[in-house]
Amino acid sequence: MKYYTEDHEWVDVVGNEATIGISEHAASELGDITFVELPSEGDDYIIGDTVATVESVKAASDVYSPISGTVSVVNDDLNDDPGMINKSAESKGWICKMKDFDSTELDDMMNAEAYARYLRTLE
Amino acid sequence: MSEELKSTVLCNEHMTLNARMVPFSGWNMPVQYAEGILAEHQHTREHVSLFDICHMGEIKVFGKGAREALDKILARPVFDQSLGSCRYNFLLNDAGGVIDDLIVYYLGEDDYFIVTNAARRDDDVAQIRKHLPNGIELVDISDETAKLDLQGPESATVISELTGLQICELPKYFRWQWVEIDGIRVLLSRTGYTGELGFELYFPMDKAVTLWRRLLQFKNVKPAGLGARDTLRLEMGMALYGHELNLETTPLEAGYGFMLKMEDFPSREFIGRKALENTPGERELVAVYLEGRRAAREHTELLDINQNTIGIVTSGGFAPSLGHAIALAYVSKGSVNKNDAVFLNVGKSQIQGKIGGLPFYTNGTARNKI
Incomplete structure (x- = not known):
């Protein structure tokens, strides 16, 4: 099941693993992404912490951890190809995976349909 | 409340091309088009891109004695500029700080055309006017003058086709000439802000949409926004007013001292010279x-x-x-x-x-x- 935040992060939960990234909308708004500062495996984050920083040609943007948990895997491919986030923000452009997360935090997030409605309110 | 943003006459063209518009120097300008800054940057380095630069200022200074007058006002020599040339120059205050960086076109005897940054135009006009002797005219023609930049290694073939001139007849680096494109009289200079072979075109504002569309009819010409303009100029190490240049910075600090030829012309006076000599920065x-x-x-x-x-x-x-x-x-x-x-x-x-x-x-x- 995939959830979205109002800050345009997404979390995809499969079993006890949560994959995190930024939405296609966020990637498109940022423009060409040229650098991603990834978290380190084993680091703990609380919901709302800056878990990554995404730089576009024009500006740097923090990515806030949508959940509290421990980073289990990072997407190292983004070091050489940060533009993958522009090409595939919600699939190959994932940022990291987390374990030991607090699944009750997902209750406050939007599903894909609600997020789409939310985006329309921003237009 | 901030002042309302101005739009160039090409605003609707940008919207049609899915540009992302941002405020820049009081203007609503395209930062990028659909393909994005990296693609536009690359296209300029490899092919040819078209930039809307209509926001920049243009002023004319003319009348008997204009050459001597501008030579006393601007930091880099004007007096030895040859007909058909254009030259990067600086307008300073008494403290040697940069009011603006400019390009000065020598159009004809005592007839000059000066290109200014959009946000500095009014201050430039005030400073130059203050120091112009009676009888020399200054006219701000920014509102009537369109500026399009065509930049990239393939720009010369495009200009050649549009003007009917051979590529070898086009202006050399930092030279200009009058050309005609579809009946429009264009001041064409071999200048730019990208480091690539390129041209800047000045012509009447009411022809801007026509010429913009005409240039984009070429398959290899793509629009590029201010985002790519900035990455291209930064790779060349070119100064941008408000960043490397401002009222608190002298051209010597910015590395342009050699252009001022202060040692070659020790008795040449210009606004800010004394300050530059006393405080080299x-x-x-x-x-x-x-x-x-x-x-x-x-x-x-x-x-x-x-x-x-x-x-x-x-x-x-x-x-x-x-x-x-x-x-x-x-x-x-x-x-x-x-x-x-x-x-x-x-x-x-x-x-x-x-x-x-x-x-x-x-x-x-x-x-x-x-």
């Missing part, structure tokens, strides 16, 4: 080559190997043609030498760079013989 502009893709933006502090603060970044970003980040920074004079390591605190980490020479990107075609 405590800072110098340096080029920083960062190790990775991570950018150090404007206002980031520059540290030396002992972690002492030595300066501050004025422009910085990812350099698409180099594959790593670069920055221009002002440092205390003599605090670093070429090849010295420098450090910058960015976010949670410290990134490393090396002082090097300019331009950052050395394969530009701007000066190529055509």
Whole structure:
């Protein structure tokens, strides 16, 4: 099941693993992404912490951890190809995976349909 | 409440091309089109791009004695400019600070055309007018004058086809000539802000949409926005007013002292000269080559190997043609030498760079013989 935040992060939960990234909308708004500062495996984050920083040609943007948990895997491919986030923000452009997360935090997030409605309110 | 943004006459054209519009110097300008800054940057380096620069200011100064008058007002010599030339120049205040960087076109005897930054236009007009003797006219023609930049190695073939001139008949680097394109009289100069072979076109504003569309009919010509304009100029190490140049900075600090020829013409007077002679400046502009893709933006502090603060970044970003980040920074004079390591605190980490020479990107075609 995939959830979205109002800050345009997404979390995809499969079993006890949560994959995190930024939405296609966020990637498109940022423009060409040229650098991603990834978290380190084993680091703990609380919901709302800056878990990554995404730089576009024009500006740097923090990515806030949508959940509290421990980073289990990072997407190292983004070091050489940060533009993958522009090409595939919600699939190959994932940022990291987390374990030991607090699944009750997902209750406050939007599903894909609600997020789409939310985006329309921003237009 | 901020002043309302102005739009160029090409605003609807930009909207049609799915441009992303942003405020810039009081104007609503395209920062990028659908393909994005990196693609536009690359296209300019390899092919040819079209930029809407109608926001910039243009003024005319003319009348008997205009040459001597401008030579006394502007920091770089005007008196020895040859007919058909255009020259990068500076308008200073009495303290030697830069009011604006300009291009001065020598149109004819005592007849000059000066291109200014959009946000500096009114201050330029005021300063020049204040120092012009009676009988010499200054007319601000910005509102009637369109400016389009056609930049990239393939620009000469496009201009050749539009004007019917052979490529070898087009102006040489920093020269200009009158040409006609579809019945429109265009001041065409071989100048630009990208480091590539390119031209700047000045013509009546009411023809801007026509000529914009005509240029985009060429399959290899694509529109490019201010985002790519900035990455392209930064790779060349070219100054941008408000960043490397401002009222508190002298052209000597910015590295343009050699252009002023103060030693060659010791008795030539111009506004700001005394201040430049008395206070040569405590800072110098340096080029920083960062190790990775991570950018150090404007206002980031520059540290030396002992972690002492030595300066501050004025422009910085990812350099698409180099594959790593670069920055221009002002440092205390003599605090670093070429090849010295420098450090910058960015976010949670410290990134490393090396002082090097300019331009950052050395394969530009701007000066190529055509």
